[in-house]
Amino acid sequence: MSLLEARGITKRFPGVVALDAVDLRFERGEVHCIVGENGAGKSTLVKVLTGIYRPDEGDLHYDGATPPAIGYVPQELNLFDHMTVAENMFLPLGNGALFRRKALEKAAQPFLKDLKMTCAPDDMVRDISVAEKQLLQIARALASRRSDILILDEPTASLTATEIERLFAIVEELQARGTAIVFITHRLDEVMRLHSVVSVLRNGCVVGNSDGEEVSEAWIVSKMTGKEMDLSTLYRPRTPRGDRVFRVEGLSGDGFEEVSFDLHAGEILGFAGLVGAGRSEVLQTLFGMRKPTTGQAWFDGEPWVFNKPARAISKGVMYLSEERKAHGIFPHMSVRQNVGAGLLRDVARLGVVSDAREAQAAAKIIGDYRVKTASADTKIMNLSGGNQQKVLIGRGLMANPRVMIFDEPTRGIDVNAKDEIYRLMQRVAEDQGIAVVLISSEIEELLKCSNRVLSLYDGRINAEIAAENLSEERLLSSIINTGGAFDATTANREEAHV
Amino acid sequence: MSDGLVNMTQRRGFNLKDGGQIVGVLIAFVVICVVASLVAPQFLTSYNMTIISRDLAFIGIVAIAQGMLLLLGDIDVSIGAIAGLCGIVCTKLLVDAQLDPALAISAGLAVGAIAGAINGTIITMFNLNSLVVTIGMLSVYSGLNLWITKGRTIVGLPKEVTVLGGGTLMGVPVPVYIMAGVFLVILFLTTKTVYGRRLYAVGNSREAAKIIGIHEQRVRITAYAVAGALAGLAGMLLCFRLVSAQASMGQSWLLPSIAAPVIGGIATTGGIGTIWGALLGAAIIAVIGNVIVLGGVDVYLQQVVTGAIVVIAVALDAITRKMGRG
Incomplete structure (x- = not known):
């Protein structure tokens, strides 16, 4: 018997099987690495293990008399900043009526020592x-x-190399003491460094499980890929790309460093990378939402002034935020007013909005992009995600942009609406010669739509892959930065610059 | 109290553009008036109507000013003090400097706009909480009022201006006409102009507004300035009505200025509601205030009753909104 064993765990959500008959064993004194792409089912698995979700099928077995205690350390920092270290460790403080600071701080000491932490229990x-x-x-x-x-x-x-080493030493010590460690990561070098067992998840299934010799970065990548992707329909613009619109040289800012690339009219340029790799930050800086620290850019050969979004928009650069609900729509305004707010110059005269013109613009967008809405006067929050996105895209296109930046344009959008949005991006690049930037975490999306993909890792470009070299494996390798991709990087960049 | 009815009316084909959301508030207003006339026979007399409408004129103007800010998700609790400041400055200019009334009133409006703009600039430049900043500024402006007046009442306003506060035209108090004018202008500004669209956009989502190139700071500072000027107008009219100026003027407007728009369906989180709501909310408050007096409620209890009604109205609004969503 294992410390904890998951047998045939299946978890379904409307429309998806998040976990499909998953069998996994967790043993004392073992580091169990779990790898998989976004949406492979890692977080659902964690939630089943910790009891947040009840599985639809299958169950958990354990060898002891009582279920093992499971500690979960989430990815995001989840601490009370304005309380002490000791308070953070022991909240919610059990049932005692009185709060005894000294006792708490004393109790915290051994844990801090164990983890070789230098802070004191009473530090904020x-x-x-x-x-x-x-x-x-x-x-x-x-x-x-x-x-x-x-x-x-x-x-x-969020750790530096030396801090990571310290963490690994601690993990190994806990392992030696018999704790079972479940280590979820995107970074294959860490898997290679730590693993005693590796499980690869793909589409909710365990597709690889090994404690053996065959584990290598190549083995893991081969297991992670191979998802059935339907690449029969591509949405890459087929017309030859036009003149260079943007040239970016050595751009650095918060979250990215030394980023250089060109953007041409009529192409779709994909930006790949893990969450936090700095993709949105680069493009938001270009758009004026963030300040660069160093670097330059040229637009149509003229030096680009990094200023405010309003200025970028006046030059024809549009940005569609990945946070559609928070940073895209005006939820309590009608579809018509949402359209009008972005096209005030066109729908107003002498500062007065013409309802007729605004309605006309809204009707055109609803018609052209087949937006499903009861009427133009429906509040936009009552539309589906895909239809909201189409309104925002349509509004952006009405301003005749030169550059459209799509940041995760299909997040939270159903499959059919996704295809419509791909077709739309392709159409604007082909017909209107708009330079399209596609930031995406979905490999399939990048493969289907991009003429070229830039991959970012830890804020730096680590690969530029041209259409003819685009493959799932190549892209995945560069996103998770396996050794092979680095070599390919230089070669690719040479190619692409010829 | 408004939103539940909003949802019902929307299902029947009304929408925001038709002012459908205001129907609920309107019904509430009518119900209150009917009840009032049953409880207090004097309610419907023309003398009483004059009293209510004059109250409404002052509350209405500050409610419209605050309503604009609430639509942005902002608030200015110092507008009562700004009103007092403008009234005092204008009165001083008229009495001590014998300035031309048109010039003195313009100066009063300018003082209000500047005071509002100062609030707005501090809030937007350092990205501060508008409630906290304006609580501080409330103290600043009321302190100025005390300092300028030295705690004394300034008297001696000329007839040309006191008629603006105390006179009637065709049986209706002059301030009511002025409030109606303010209402129409601000309604037009918020619903028909480019500025109004930007105001709603920023109130709905500051980030989304920035991304489409709206200078949210400018929009917000402008609204603070306009609200300050309107408060100043109300303050000056009050001086003209009282034929004097004193430091404590406008202090009692804080509660109604916030309560009226909220009762009228303007959400404090911004982006929801219309200026119609501020007006109708002000009307409801004026009527309730009047009924309390007519009904013989102890003077010292009146505040308790008004405050409780406001809290109940806000809670009802939140509950119906939640039910509408579920």
């Missing part, structure tokens, strides 16, 4: 480093439940 969390915060989350998981199993969800995302 806001004053300690990001790495220490990360460790504090682990300490909390250990302190509050004396966990037999510790689940670490991408714990290294």
Whole structure:
């Protein structure tokens, strides 16, 4: 018997099978790495293990008399900044009526020592480093439940190389003491460094499970890919690309460094990378939402002034945010007013909005892009995600842009609406010669739509892949930055610049 | 109280453009008036109507000013003090400097606009919480009022201006006409102009507004300035009505200025409601205030009753909104 064993775990959500008959075993003193793309089912698995979700089929078995205590350390920092280290570790403080600071701080000491943390129990969390915060989350998981199993969800995302080493040393020590570690990560070098067991998830299934010798980066990548992708219909613009619109040289800012690329009229340029790799940040900087630290750009050969979105828009650069609900629509305004708000110059005269013109513009968008809405006067929040997106895209296109930046344009949109949005991007690139930038976390989407893909890793471009070299494996390798991709990088960039 | 009815009316084909959301508030207003006339026979007399409408004129103007800010998701709790400041400055100019009334009133409006713009600039430039900043500014402006007046009442306003506050035209108090004018102008501004669209856009989502190139700072500072000027107008009219100026003027307007738009369906989170709501909310408050007096409620209890009604109205609004969603 294992410490914890999942047998035939199936979890369904409307329209998707998130986990499909998953069998996994977790043993004492073992580091179990779980890898998989976005949407492979990793977080659903964690939620089943920790009891947040009840599986539709299958169950969990354990060898002890009581279920093992599971500590979960989430990816995001989830601490009370304005409370002390000790308070953070022991909240919600059990049932005692009185709060005894000294006792709490004394109890915190051994955990801090175990994790080789340098902060004191009475330090304010806001004053300690990001790495220490990360460790504090682990300490909390250990302190509050004396966990037999510790689940670490991408714990290294915000750590430097030396801090990662420290974390690994701690993981190994916990392992030696018999704790079962579940290590979820995107980074294959960490898997290679740590693993005793690797499980690869794909589409809710365990497609690879090994504790053996055959585990290599290549083995993992081969297991992660091979998802049935329907690449029979491509949406890459077929017309030859036009003149260079943007030239970006050595652009650096918060979250990215030394980014250089060209953008041409009539092409779709894909931006690939893990969440947090700096893709949105690069394009938002170009658009004027963020300030660059160094670097230059040229638009039509003229030096580009990094200023405010209003200026970028006046030059014909449009940006569609990945946060459609928060940063895209005006939820309580009608479809017509949402259209009008973005086209005020066109629908107003002498500062007065013409209802007729606004209605005309809205009707055109609803007709051209087949927006499903009861009427133009329906509040936009009552439309489906895909239809909201079509309204926003239509509004952007009505202003005759030169550059359209689509940031995760199909997030939260159903499959059919996705194809419509791909077709739309293709059409505007082909027919209107608009330079399209597509930021996406979905490999399939990038493969289907891009003429060229730039991949970012840790804020730097690590590969530029031309259409003829685009393959799932190539793209995935560059996104998770396996050794092979680095070599390909230089070669590719040479090719692309010829 | 408004939104539940909004949903019902929308299902029958009304929408925001038709002012359908206001129907609920309108019904509430009518019900309150009917009840009032049954409870207090004096309610429907023309003398009483004059009293209510004059109250409404002042509350209405500050409610419209605050309503604009609430539509943005902003708030200015110092507009009562700004009103007092403008009234005092204008009165001083008329009495001490013997300035031409048109010039003195213009100066009063300018003081209000500047005071509002200062609030707006501090809030937007440093990205501060508007409630906290304007609580501070409330103290600043009321302090100025005390300092300028030295706590004394300024008297001696000329007839040309006191008629604006105390006179009637065809039986209706002059301030009511002025309030109606303000209402029409601001209604037009918020629903028909480019500025109005930007105002609603920023109120709905500051980020989305920035992304389509709206200078949200400018939009917000402008609204604060306009609200300040309107408060100033109300403050000056009050001086003209009282034929004097004193430091405490406008202090009692804080509660109605916020309560009226909220009762009228303007959400404090921004982007929802119309200026119609501010007007009708102000009317409801004026009527309730009047009924309390007519009904013989102890003077010292009146505040308790008004406050409680406001809290109940806000809670009802939240509950119906939640039910509408579910």
